[in-house]
Amino acid sequence: LDRRSFLNSYNYEIDPTGKYLGGILNAAAPVCGGINLEYYFSRVDNHKLGAGSKLPHNVMGLIGVANGIEGDLRSGLPLQMIEIHDPLRLMMIVEHKPEVVLQTIQKVAATYEWFKHEWIHLIAIDPETELMYQFSDEKFVRYEINLTDLTSVDNYNQLIESTSENLPVFTLKNQLV
Amino acid sequence: MNLFLGLLLIIPLSGFLISLLIPKSNEKLLSLSAFGPVGLHFLLSLSFVGVWLYNGMETFNIKEFVIYSSEGYEFFIDLYFDKITAVYLLVGSLLTFLITIYSRYYMHREAGYKRFFNTLLFFYLGFNITIFSGNFETLFIGWEILGVSSFLLIAFYRDRYLPVKNAMKVFSVYRIGDIGLILAMWLSHHLWHENITFFELNNHESVSLHLHEHSWIGLFTSLLILLAAMAKSAQFPFSFWLPRAMEGPTPSSAIFYSSLSVHIGVFILLRTFPFWEHQTTVRVIVIILGIFTAILASSMARVQSSVKAQVAYSSVSQIGIIFIEVACGFETLALIHFAGNAFLRTYQLLVSPSVVTYLIREQFYNFQPREITNQSHFRQKISNTIYLMSLKEWSLDSLVFYYLWAPVKHAGNSLRFITPKIAWSVLAPLFVIGSILLFYQEEIPNTLRQILPIFFAFVGLILSLKSFVKRHDARFSWLLIFQNHFWIALAITFNAHFSYWDMVLFLSGVILSAIVGFILLNWLGKKESNMDLNRFQGHSYEYKKTAFIFLLACLGMAGFPITPTFVGEDLIFSHIEVHQVLLLVFVALSFIINGLALIRLYARIFMGPHIKTDHPISGRSA
Numbered sequence: 001l002d003r004r005s006f007l008n009s010y011n012y013e014i015d016p017t018g019k020y021l022g023g024i025l026n027a028a029a030p031v032c033g034g035i036n037l038e039y040y041f042s043r044v045d046n047h048k049l050g051a052g053s054k055l056p057h058n059v060m061g062l063i064g065v066a067n068g069i070e071g072d073l074r075s076g077l078p079l080q081m082i083e084i085h086d087p088l089r090l091m092m093i094v095e096h097k098p099e100v101v102l103q104t105i106q107k108v109a110a111t112y113e114w115f116k117h118e119w120i121h122l123i124a125i126d127p128e129t130e131l132m133y134q135f136s137d138e139k140f141v142r143y144e145i146n147l148t149d150l151t152s153v154d155n156y157n158q159l160i161e162s163t164s165e166n167l168p169v170f171t172l173k174n175q176l177v
Numbered sequence: 178m179n180l181f182l183g184l185l186l187i188i189p190l191s192g193f194l195i196s197l198l199i200p201k202s203n204e205k206l207l208s209l210s211a212f213g214p215v216g217l218h219f220l221l222s223l224s225f226v227g228v229w230l231y232n233g234m235e236t237f238n239i240k241e242f243v244i245y246s247s248e249g250y251e252f253f254i255d256l257y258f259d260k261i262t263a264v265y266l267l268v269g270s271l272l273t274f275l276i277t278i279y280s281r282y283y284m285h286r287e288a289g290y291k292r293f294f295n296t297l298l299f300f301y302l303g304f305n306i307t308i309f310s311g312n313f314e315t316l317f318i319g320w321e322i323l324g325v326s327s328f329l330l331i332a333f334y335r336d337r338y339l340p341v342k343n344a345m346k347v348f349s350v351y352r353i354g355d356i357g358l359i360l361a362m363w364l365s366h367h368l369w370h371e372n373i374t375f376f377e378l379n380n381h382e383s384v385s386l387h388l389h390e391h392s393w394i395g396l397f398t399s400l401l402i403l404l405a406a407m408a409k410s411a412q413f414p415f416s417f418w419l420p421r422a423m424e425g426p427t428p429s430s431a432i433f434y435s436s437l438s439v440h441i442g443v444f445i446l447l448r449t450f451p452f453w454e455h456q457t458t459v460r461v462i463v464i465i466l467g468i469f470t471a472i473l474a475s476s477m478a479r480v481q482s483s484v485k486a487q488v489a490y491s492s493v494s495q496i497g498i499i500f501i502e503v504a505c506g507f508e509t510l511a512l513i514h515f516a517g518n519a520f521l522r523t524y525q526l527l528v529s530p531s532v533v534t535y536l537i538r539e540q541f542y543n544f545q546p547r548e549i550t551n552q553s554h555f556r557q558k559i560s561n562t563i564y565l566m567s568l569k570e571w572s573l574d575s576l577v578f579y580y581l582w583a584p585v586k587h588a589g590n591s592l593r594f595i596t597p598k599i600a601w602s603v604l605a606p607l608f609v610i611g612s613i614l615l616f617y618q619e620e621i622p623n624t625l626r627q628i629l630p631i632f633f634a635f636v637g638l639i640l641s642l643k644s645f646v647k648r649h650d651a652r653f654s655w656l657l658i659f660q661n662h663f664w665i666a667l668a669i670t671f672n673a674h675f676s677y678w679d680m681v682l683f684l685s686g687v688i689l690s691a692i693v694g695f696i697l698l699n700w701l702g703k704k705e706s707n708m709d710l711n712r713f714q715g716h717s718y719e720y721k722k723t724a725f726i727f728l729l730a731c732l733g734m735a736g737f738p739i740t741p742t743f744v745g746e747d748l749i750f751s752h753i754e755v756h757q758v759l760l761l762v763f764v765a766l767s768f769i770i771n772g773l774a775l776i777r778l779y780a781r782i783f784m785g786p787h788i789k790t791d792h793p794i795s796g797r798s799a
Contacts, residue, residue, distance in 0.1 A: 045793045048796055052337075052795060055426035056334060056425060056426055056427065058423060058484060058486075059483065059533055060482055060483045061483070062532075062536055067339065068421070068424040068485075069420045069423055069483050069485060071339050072796070080286075
């Protein structure tokens with residue numbers, strides 16, 4: 001997952017109504033979604049929506065950077081940051097019953113917007129059946145991972161260095177790398 | 178020792194040539210080709226200076242080889258080594274060595290990795306030629322290399338608008354310095370009746386004898402040298418170019434624009450000091466200029482909003498003080514000051530991206546709000562005025578533009594009547610008539626014979642002016658400059674005895690570059706329907722190699738020291754007599770404007786935001 005994932009500690013057993021889950025999602029969804037979008041837009045057009053190459057940057061009045069001594073303050077992320085991570089749409093996986101998750105996200109309208117318009121993928125794993133459900137069109141539907149026709153690679157680093165374009169999903173031959 | 182000095186020039190040259198051949202993808206080898214030769218160069222310089230100190234700091238003057246000689250004229254490469262060279266050499270090679278190692282990682286995965294190291298080595302070559310030069314001609318070679326490589330380093334991000342615009346701006350200021358140096362060379366030819374070496378300037382008796390005879394020539398020569406030094410060292414009123422040069426990657430700005438490049442002006446002053454040592458007027462002017470710059474630049478440095486501009490202006494103000502030291506005759510102090518300033522500014526620029534961390538921490542712990550004082554209304558008004566003026570950099574930028582370039586553009590724009598039709602149907606036959614007249618020189622009345630060269634040079638100047646402001650047809654602009662060279666050659670042939678070989682020498686480089694450039698422009702014009710000079714085209718995005726060859730052609734046309742035209746240019750000037758001011762002004766102006774027009778042509782066609790938008794391009798104000 002290339003250093004892009006993180007785990008929030010949460011136990012569905014002590015939170016049957018989704019009260020604590022709501023607290024976590026209301027904080028995590030806009031923050032992670034915002035970061036996600038920042039990467040996305042900086043990558044789509046690094047010159048205009050991102051900050052361009054970092055190398056000529058010039059600190060302006062301790063509030064921002066410009067490229068030289070004149071010109072716009074640069075917003076977004078510099079080229080050197082987006083090069084490390086390909087922008088992928090954020091996916092949140094919650095271990096709880098889909099009905100509870102749906103109720104929880106619908107409680108706060110601002111958070112619900114993120115999921116409703118699919119700026120963030122949401123997957124709920126039913127803790128009892130261990131089946132996955134994807135949130136789409138305002139309801140949860142069954143979701144299955146397709147791992148069959150994937151190319152496998154030996155040298156992951158070499159692959160990363162060879163291109164700055166988006167890479168498809170690969171499986172690694174040597175899992176310990 | 179003789180061999181050693183040559184070696185110190187050959188190492189950067191070979192490093193540069195090797196770095197050109199290495200493939201773009203091989204970052205390791207590329208950076209090795211930069212820091213390897215530079216490191217070797219540093220070690221050699223260190224041991225050379227060590228031996229030299231041990232041997233009692235003897236001053237060397239080595240006449241390396243003669244490039245061209247004719248009756249009463251000799252163009253030779255001359256190397257010189259003394260205390261000044263030693264200091265510049267050690268500081269320059271150590272700093273460049275450190276920066277090449279730094280850039281090795283800093284530039285990692287940057288699109289122009291190879292271009293960066295090529296240009297850096299090219300700059301380093303120019304720097305070395307300049308500091309080792311023993312006469313004006315050799316100095317001028319290094320000087321020109323510095324100018325062009327500076328242009329390329331500032332416009333390193335050639336796909337953006339502002340770097341290219343600022344690079345053009347800096348280049349135009351450098352061109353003012355060039356005019357100073359060319360004319361100083363011309364005057365010193367006439368003062369000494371030969372190509373003087375700097376070593377001979379140390380001969381006090383001979384200098385004062387010549388100066389006594391022609392005191393005004395001496396004064397003008399010194400002032401022209403000063404003009405060159407002012408432009409290069411960003412002294413008043415040219416201070417504005419230095420912060421604008423901070424457009425490239427941080428390490429290149431750190432080493433060149435805040436340390437090595439700006440101190441070259443100090444270098445020429447030190448080098449020619451024996452020449453103007455006994456001219457009190459000149460020394461007073463230098464001191465006044467230094468004081469003025471130091472105060473202005475320091476006021477600007479304090480209020481600039483960006484960290485690089487602050488560093489740039491504080492460097493300029495220190496250089497103002499160095500100017501004063503040189504003029505007062507404190508050579509050793511000036512050298513120490515130079516070394517200190519160069520190291521400090523390089524360091525400051527390298528850490529400049531971290532300035533937010535430093536200052537925020539400081540403000541967090543040691544913040545003291547400004548005390549409200551009861552100043553009188555008048556004092557408040559004055560201090561606010563100075564604050565705002567300094568923030569606006571005392572409008573030096575627009576001042577220089579208004580008085581120097583606006584008239585040139587205005588003059589060029591008033592030449593609308595010159596269309597391709599006129600150029601071919603009127604001017605070309607006129608040129609043929611002029612050439613025919615050449616054979617019947619004896620039968621032309623004397624007064625007319627005096628006016629004709631001036632007229633021809635004037636036509637040449639008009640052509641290059643026209644080319645400079647030309648907004649549509651790149652090919653026509655190119656041919657105008659080509660024609661200009663012929664008119665100048667015609668004018669000089671009329672003026673004085675200019676042998677057949679001299680002419681061939683002058684025109685050979687021009688013709689070759691003109692053909693290459695024309696073919697490229699034609700080819701590009703067929704592929705790309707839009708070759709409008711009204712805006713930047715950015716064709717280097719697609720045609721990288723073409724851009725490089727076209728740049729070479731431009732340099733060839735501009736009399737850059739890669740073709741014999743360079744020697745020819747110097748020859749042309751030596752054929753203008755001291756009293757022919759008008760002819761001189763026309764010829765010199767057309768050389769300067771030619772250079773600008775050519776670089777402008779290159780920048781407009783190959784640099785700037787790409788005209789095609791099938792890939793991300795940056796905004797004009799970014």
